[in-house]
Amino acid sequence: MGNARLQSIHVHPVKAFRGLAPGEADVEPWGLAGDRRWALIDDGGKVVTQRREPRVALAAAELLPGGGVRLSAPGMEPLEVPVPRPVGTVPVAIFRDKVEAVPAEDAAAHAWCSDYLGADVRLVHMDDPATRRPVDPQYALDGETVSFADGFPLLLTTTASLDALNSLIAQDDHADEGPLPMDRFRPNVVVSGTDAWAEDDWSRLAIGEVVFRVAKTCGRCVVTTTDQSTAARGREPLHTLGRHRRLGGKLVFGQNLVARSRGTIRVGDPVTILDR
DSSP: OTTOEEEEEOBOSBTTSBOBOOSEEEEETTEETTTTOEEEEETTSBEEOTTTOGGGGGOEEEEOTTSOEEEEOTTSOOEEEOOOOSSOOEEEEETTEEEEEEEOSOHHHHHHHHHHHTSOEEEEEOSOTTTSOBOOTTTOOTTOBOOSSSSSSEEEEEHHHHHHHHHHHHTSTTGGGOSOOGGGGOOSEEEESSOTTGGGGOSEEEETTEEEEEEEEEEOOGGGGBOTTTOOBOSTTHHHHHHHOEETTEEEEEEEEEESSOEEEETTOBEEEEEO
8 A cells, every 4th residue: 555646636627527637636625626516407407417418428628717617519619608606596406415506697508508418408506615515414524515526525446446347347248348447437536556445444545645534435326337438328337336346235436535634636646544
């Protein structure tokens, strides 16, 4: 474990869109700066993800100064969307949570997203992640909040565990679907230099000088079966996770983190396990 390092960082400005891979990122209490502060909602206010619309995977969002985004997608002209003024909010349903978010002010943003998906959707921004959405109280400490991420501020995966999973897939009936790339799991931080599944035993760690606690193991869904470059779906890795990585009724890969301090993490930073 002495050689564990931060191999890559991934920020997803719009939930479910393709992510960015910066060399460094500021860590805020609710996640990496700029990560999943935007989301699409349907006409009923429900967040739209790759679970329902796999083609969202092919859309990309770049961060603009000030927190706006530049949207791009196959067959679409790029569009820049500034952060909206917090003059009014709309209710948003994200899984079992009900939160408030600010719609993009420019109607062109909603039209762009709706045209791309062929469905009536709106683009919304979480204006105040410090107060809008608490982390699941079953796993949270007092005051912990999260953006539009599935449930926790950050997701950690390791290269050794992906290698181990791909080895299991290669032995199975669906070997032609592997090896799978890490982007299937949409992590925020990827760690190298560990043993396979070592992260199962971590409870507190530091990346560089920033301290995180491990909230819970990450249960995986159909998004992991979605090829992030084509939006096509297969059976892996859920088939193999179901045979080898089932915990408490969930198929698990990776660990959900909550930052316990602020700071900047950088690719190449040492990863230190503080508590198991």
